[in-house]
Amino acid sequence: MNPIQIIDVIKHKNAYGYQWFVVVDRMPKRVYTRTGNMLVSNDSGFYDFLAIEGGTKAFGGRKFSIQLDDGSTFECHGQVWSCGAPKGTEPTVQLGIGTIERLRDCYVFSGASVSKARLQEWLDANEPSTDYRKYDRRETEEYWLEVLEACPSLKKQVSAQRARALKRRGVLIFKDGSARFWSPYFERKKAHKAKRTAEAAQ
Incomplete structure (x- = not known):
């Protein structure tokens, strides 16, 4: 499997500071190495850390299987918890990751840890984006036009003179025969x- 390629990095400012979101060409494949009670996956510098700590309430008690690098599977049923990086792991940064395809389907970044050096290598050669919603299909004119097609009531008919005035202000004017429309939406x-x-x- 080819190494994961970073397509874009988004530096998102919120009330608490900055968050990092990374757009990749494929999601990390999570195959874990077990060392004692620690489970660590690493795909191209994208990590996931789990700890076997007992109990039945981890991940809400959900049952699932994870793949180990020896070819076996480990059954999780509430005793495996998400945790921080164990000692000896290279410095990592917690952030959100997603592919363009996944984000266009559902605009939610998945949580992950990435090698700090891997992230810095990309930042040294590229400028991060600042628009958190840039890959959200719902924030495109193409999507808004689809909404208007499905809901024509979102358009208002105007006279030809009013249409010309609106157009000079940069408003998009729609035509249907001799009728002119614009959409406040x-x-x-x-x-x-x-x-x-x-x-x-800014």
């Missing part, structure tokens, strides 16, 4: 995206 979406992009760049 579409314009609010555009304005919100422009504001968010400007704020993220």
Whole structure:
């Protein structure tokens, strides 16, 4: 399997500081090495850390199997907990990861730990993005136009003179025969995206 390639890095500012989100060409394959009660997976510098600590409430008691690097599987039923990196692991950074395909289907980044050196290597050669929603299909004009197609009531008919005035302000005008329409919904979406992009760049 080819090493994971970092496509983009998003530096997202929120009320508590900055968060990092990494867009990759494929999600990490989680195959774990067991050392005592520790389970560690590492795919191209993308890590996951688990600890066998007993009990029945880890991950809400959900039952699942994980693959070990010796070819066997380990059955989890509430006794395996997410944990921090064990001693001896290279420095890592906690962040969110996702592929473009997964994000377009559902805009949720998965949690992961990545090698600090791997992340820094990409940042040394590239500029991170600042728009957290840049891969969200719901934040594209293509999607908004689909909404308008499904909900024509979101458009308002205007006179030809009013349409010309709106167009000079940068408003998108829709035509249906001789009728002219504009959409407050579409314009609010555009304005919100422009504001968010400007704020993220500050």
